[in-house]
Amino acid sequence: MWLAPRTVLIYVLIVNGIALAATLATAWLVPISSEDLLRFGVLGACAVVAIEMTRQIERKREYVRGSTSGYIDTKAVWSFAAVLVLPPAxxxxxxILTYFVAWCRIWPSTRPVPLYRWIFSCATVLCGTQAAGIVLAAGSSSYPGVPASLTLASVFDLGIIVFAAALRFSINVGLVMVAIALSNPTARVRDLFTNFGDQLLEAGAMSLGLVAAAVVVSNPIVLVGIVVALVALHRGVLVHQYEQASRIDTKTGLATAGRWHEFAEQTLSRSEDRNAPMGLLIIDLDHFKTVNDTYGHPFGDEVLEAVAKELLSEVRDQDACGRWGGEEFAVALPDVGNVQNLYNVAERIRRRVQSIVLETPGGRTTETLSLSASVGAALYPAEGISTLDELILAADTALYDAKNSGRNTVRLSMTVPSVPPPDLAPAEIDTKPQGSSPAPS
Structure with a gap:
């Protein structure tokens, strides 16, 4: 934790402190009875069983989850049920129980989540829990408990419960998103919401928590059915995460080759319908094998990630960047305008790659790596190009020309008009608007 950026460290400590203070402050609002302890035991036992039955799925979910994706807390079924029917303490x-058991059972050896982040996640849920408890205590006539009959008062209480659930969810998600944004300064706002649809599953888990609260009061044996439903919910979340993982390259955050090809096909089809130019770039890092051999493959992965960030910073929102394979990247540029614009974008990307500075491993001083890229570019429509495969072949041929011309250069396909050399070229036509491009999803 102490190696985290200072802003992240301060933020984590503040949220943890608030969670601790709020938990202690609300613990005395409602006295604890023997019946409360019995209900706590029943809910706690169900939570432990559910965690045990889903721990393998949870482990896979965490490995698949991206760095800018929030953790989906399906344990909210039990913690929100406890908010409704149990005293704040x-x-x-x-x-605390559900997070502790999950930490012990889900991550017995290899732990992809640092302990301080797991504690922070628990703290954000505690903050939301205290806020929800205060709302229920102030507005619900049945607190602690759930409405037992359909009356005007019970309808009002149900509205209070929905508001408390929304408040708990918003506080939890909001605090986590701020932490992710501080930890990833280059992440865009839209990146933080890439899995927001998945986050709604946590809201669904809280709805299931309302059912669990009603059941534990009236007929606790029915909680077995909720445990089974929760296992099925976990599997559904895992399938969706695998679908997302198949679209996003884990090392770079760009689109996979398959997803990029799908997007490029759609772009070319639209370009044909509108008779609009489409550009395609293939970028290959020069002598990348030397980087891997000298500094190791983990550092090579850092280089790939750094190059990917530069690509995303250069292209537009409607463009698409993909990892084409190994040290190659591909960029589809719809509505690129003309060949001069295409050349300008390719040249800016080449310069960005050349300017990358990374701290090498092994305690060495910061140095500018001898990193460069060769870029092949092709434009549609052009003679002999009518399909995406032909456009890719044209860009790939231009890339080989760049490699054979000394590398660290841009070459245009022979199927498009040539442009003057960079020092004789007219003023660059900047087609890059504000914003940057995510990998297509």
Whole structure:
């Protein structure tokens, strides 16, 4: 934790402190009865069983989850049920119990999540729990408990419960998103919401928590069915995450070759319908094998990630960057305008790659790596190009020409008009608007 950026460290400590203070402050609002302890035991036992039955799925989910994606807490079924039917002290204890058991059972050896982040996640849930508890205590006539009959008062109480659930969810997600943004300064706002649809599953888990709260009060044996439903919910989340993982390259955050090809096909089809130019770039890092051989493959992965960030910073929102394979990248540029614009974009990308500075491993001083890229470019429409494969072949041929011409240069396909050399070229036509491009999803 102490190696985290200073802003992240301060933020984490502040949120943890608020969670601790709020938990202690609300613990005395409602006294604890023997019946409360019994209900806590039933809910806690169900939570432990559910965690045990889903721990393999949870482990896979965490490995698949991206760095800018928030953790989906399906344990909210039990912690939100505790908020509704138990005093604040026991509701907080349920949050701590579920996170503690999950940490011990889901990550017994290899732990992809640092402990301080797991504690921080628990703290954000505690903050939301205390806020929800205060709302329920102030507005619900049935607190702690759930409405037992359909009356005007019970309808009002249900509205209070929905508001408390929304508040708990918003506080939890909001605090986590701020932490992700501070940890990833280059992440865009839209990146933080890439899996927001998945986050709604946590809201669904809280709805299931309302059912669990009603059941534990009236007929606890029915909680077995909720445990089974929760296991099925976990599997559904995992399938969706695997679908996302198949679209995003884990090392660079760009689109996979398959997803990029799909997007480029759609772009070319639209270009044909509108008779609009489409550009395609293939970027290959020069002598990348030397980087891997000298500094190791983990550092080579850092280089790939750095190059990917530069690509995303240069292209537009409607463009698409993909990892074409190894040290090659591909960029589809719809509505690029003309060949001069295409050349300008390719040249700016080449310069960005050449300017990358990374701290090499092994305690060496910061140095500018001898990193460069060769770029092949092709433009549609052009003679002999009518399909995406032909456009890719044209760009790939231009890339080989760049490699054979000394590398660290841009070459245009012979199927498009040539442009003057860079020092004789007219003023660059900047087609890059504000914003940057995510990998297509």
């Amino acid at each position: 026991l509701a907080s204890a349920m949050v």
